[in-house]
Amino acid sequence: MKILISADMEGATGVTWPADVLPGTPEWERCRPMFTSDVNAAVLGFFDGGADQVLINEAHWSMRNLLLEQLDERAEMITGRHKTLSIVEGVQHGDVDGVAFIGYHTGAGTEGVLAHTYLPNSLTGVWLNGVRASEGLLNAHVVAEYGVPVVLVTGDDLACEDALGYAPESRKVAVKDYVSRYAAVCRTPKRTASEIRAAAKDAAALAVRHEPVEAGPFTVELEFDAEHLAGAATVVPGVDRSGERRVAYTSERMYEGIRTFKAVTTIVSAAVEEQYG
Secondary structure, eight states: OEEEEEEOSTTSTTOOSGGGTSTTSHHHHHHHHHHHHHHHHHHHHHHHTTOSEEEEEEOSTTSOOSOGGGSOTTOEEEOSSOOTTGGGTTGGGSOOOEEEEEEEOOOTTSSSTTOOBSBSSSEEEEEETTEEOOHHHHHHHHHHTTTOOEEEEEEEHHHHHHHHHHOTTSEEEEEEEEEETTEEEEOOHHHHHHHHHHHHHHHGGGOOOOOOOOOOOEEEEEEESSHHHHHHHTTSTTOEEEETTEEEEEESSHHHHHHHHHHHHHHHHHTOOTTTO
16 A cells, blocks of 8 residues: 655644744744644554555645654655646555545635745636636545545645545544634644544545546636736636636646646746835
8 A cells, every 4th residue: 555645734743824934934843843743743643553554745835744654664755846746746656556635725815824825925716617616626536547545635624624525424624613714712632643544544544546536628717817817827828817817727627727827827836026016
């Protein structure tokens, strides 16, 4: 049994505001061990549940946040940016039996601690075939195309509710409860580590590869907070305006869909001006 852990930081234990997740800040340095604790608890739980391999893919910002030296020695980790499938890199090789989304969060334009979709701001909403989409929903469709189920999700309580829509059978652990975008009722790392480890042990039983799911075509619509960002996004072939601040595109497979999404968000982030957005 091989498990892939996609590890994001906004939904980690103790994280509540931007400096907690911005590389280089004192707050980020303080939160890195708590983020690592969440991930390592999942690693330990999956091995408790019978996993033979656990591969961690760093999914946050620079993708160089986890403390390798604090992880269980049986685990391996992909660290660094510019990967074929970005935050679910590793699922495409045909040897993964289950995926865990650790430290996940809700999508742009919704309630949730540090809610966003890929871009920390500028992007105010994403819809997949008319349904408001988080990073979890988008990437659940990606991994489904490889026949891999999402078996565990951790984050705030609203991220766990969001996961009911894309991975209803998965185990879920809320490490904090939403108060506002920048505030939460947080559990201690010792408590969340225990809960994540227990959930991961149970989740291992769900890690059973199935036939690839072909659910396309997928229409993705994005809404921005400024008109010029929609214009910038149309540089990507196949991406067209669907409104004054909106663009949309359609892909037959989510593999292409998520890669187009990444291209759009990369171009749009480069078009944001410091003061006026």
